[in-house]
Amino acid sequence: MIYFDNAATSWPKPPSVAAAIQEQMTGAGGNPGRSGHRLSIAAARVVEETREALARLFHVDDPSRLAFAANATHALNAALYGLLRPGDRVVTTSVEHNSVMRPLRHLETLGVRVTVVDGEADGSIDPGKVGDALRPGARLLVATHASNVAGTIMPVGELAAMAHAHGARLVVDAAQTAGTVPIDVEALGVDVLAFTGHKGLFGPTGTGGLYVREDVDLQPLVRGGTGSDSAHELQPGFMPDMLESGTLNVAGIAGLGAGVRFLMGSGIEAVQAHERELAARCVHGLRAIDGVTVYGPSDPASRCGIVSFNVAGASPSDVGLLLDESFGIMARTGLHCAPAAHRTLDTFPAGTVRFGVGWFNTTAEMDAAIDAVRQIANWARGKTPNSQLRNFQAEVGS
Numbered sequence: 314m315i316y317f318d319n320a321a322t323s324w325p326k327p328p329s330v331a332a333a334i335q336e337q338m339t340g341a342g343g344n345p346g347r348s349g350h351r352l353s354i355a356a357a358r359v360v361e362e363t364r365e366a367l368a369r370l371f372h373v374d375d376p377s378r379l380a381f382a383a384n385a386t387h388a389l390n391a392a393l394y395g396l397l398r399p400g401d402r403v404v405t406t407s408v409e410h411n412s413v414m415r416p417l418r419h420l421e422t423l424g425v426r427v428t429v430v431d432g433e434a435d436g437s438i439d440p441g442k443v444g445d446a447l448r449p450g451a452r453l454l455v456a457t458h459a460s461n462v463a464g465t466i467m468p469v470g471e472l473a474a475m476a477h478a479h480g481a482r483l484v485v486d487a488a489q490t491a492g493t494v495p496i497d498v499e500a501l502g503v504d505v506l507a508f509t510g511h512k513g514l515f516g517p518t519g520t521g522g523l524y525v526r527e528d529v530d531l532q533p534l535v536r537g538g539t540g541s542d543s544a545h546e547l548q549p550g551f552m553p554d555m556l557e558s559g560t561l562n563v564a565g566i567a568g569l570g571a572g573v574r575f576l577m578g579s580g581i582e583a584v585q586a587h588e589r590e591l592a593a594r595c596v597h598g599l600r601a602i603d604g605v606t607v608y609g610p611s612d613p614a615s616r617c618g619i620v621s622f623n624v625a626g627a628s629p630s631d632v633g634l635l636l637d638e639s640f641g642i643m644a645r646t647g648l649h650c651a652p653a654a655h656r657t658l659d660t661f662p663a664g665t666v667r668f669g670v671g672w673f674n675t676t677a678e679m680d681a682a683i684d685a686v687r688q689i690a691n692w693a694r695g696k697t698p699n700s701q702l703r704n705f706q707a708e709v710g711s
């Protein structure tokens with residue numbers, strides 16, 4: 314089996330991640346910050362160690378500026394509902410995931426004005442167009458760090474400078490880049506960074522979080538018990554408690570911590586170089602096949618480990634089914650929760666087939682996948698009989 318769906322969630326996870334989760338189930342498994350006994354203290358230590366590891370990864374001086382969330386979607390909702398008020402204006406791009414678009418479209422019904430800057434045909438964003446959109450007094454710019462459809466990496470530092478020059482804040486959706494592209498929030502000038510734990514950080518599903526710069530006034534989306542300031546009925550105003558009401562996903566956070574430590578042991582630069590090389594090999598190999606269209610930037614340095622493509626004469630879902638059933642290759646097909654991005658690439662409504670490579674993938678797997686697409690493209694052009702494709706299926710099953 315070849316797993317090329319790391320952009321949906323990374324797989325497999327390092328053994329240390331499973332071990333850390335197991336330890337919370339059977340070893341240190343108290344409720345952090347709630348009780349004074351040793352299991353509660355042990356759990357709190359695990360949570361704080363993960364927070365510190367994330368702070369090192371994102372170059373955050375004060376780890377308490379990082380709050381845990383269930384995933385990037387939850388973190389983005391916390392940021393958008395926490396920052397925007399009726400009458401505010403927010404600028405975003407047409408390549409955003411629905412975890413940005415849907416909260417913004419809902420906020421629009423509450424009186425927030427939303428401006429969407431159109432992306433270019435390769436999924437990139439022209440910072441000049443963003444600057445024009447920011448000019449009439451926007452409060453916020455929300456941008457993905459990398460398109461989950463085209464794989465295009467955005468110039469976050471430039472966008473931050475532009476937002477700040479216009480008196481706006483920058484929220485970055487780092488769902489696809491946390492763990493796969495180096496991120497220094499201080500150097501880049503990011504005000505809020507939303508990340509997920511289960512993709513590039515090797516953590517389990519149900520983990521993620523957000524970084525909030527010290528001078529950003531963000532109101533909590535969820536209020537409740539924090540284990541701190543319990544004499545008061547008002548939500549604590551300090552980080553991270555302000556954004557962490559309710560019992561945390563301690564087992565998941567333990568796994569996430571192990572994932573971040575694994576990542577830092579391998580080195581994020583090494584991970585990025587490996588994924589970039591595989592993606593470049595993929596683009597080169599697929600572009601050489603008759604009938605295959607590859608989307609996204611031509612420069613490998615502008616792409617994360619995502620390659621979207623289509624095969625003439627076959628729908629993305631047909632290609633995905635054949636990749637799985639006939640070749641044992643796991644890819645994602647369709648709109649990838651980003652319909653506006655597909656309008657930008659002109660792949661709406663059918664979408665694309667998406668390969669999302671990861672640290673554990675090899676060049677041999679990529680070559681096998683390119684060959685599989687070549688065979689599917691031949692079949693789609695009527696050069697391979699159906700019966701022969703079914704034989705691939707038998708081989709995979711054997």
Ligand SMILES: Cc1ncc(COP(=O)(O)O)c(C=O)c1O
Nearest residue numbers: 384385386410412461486488509
């Ligand atoms: C660009 C982007 N943003 C946000 C998300 C949402 O991440 P999660 O499913 O962890 O909430 C994804 C997930 O695929 C994504 O690719």
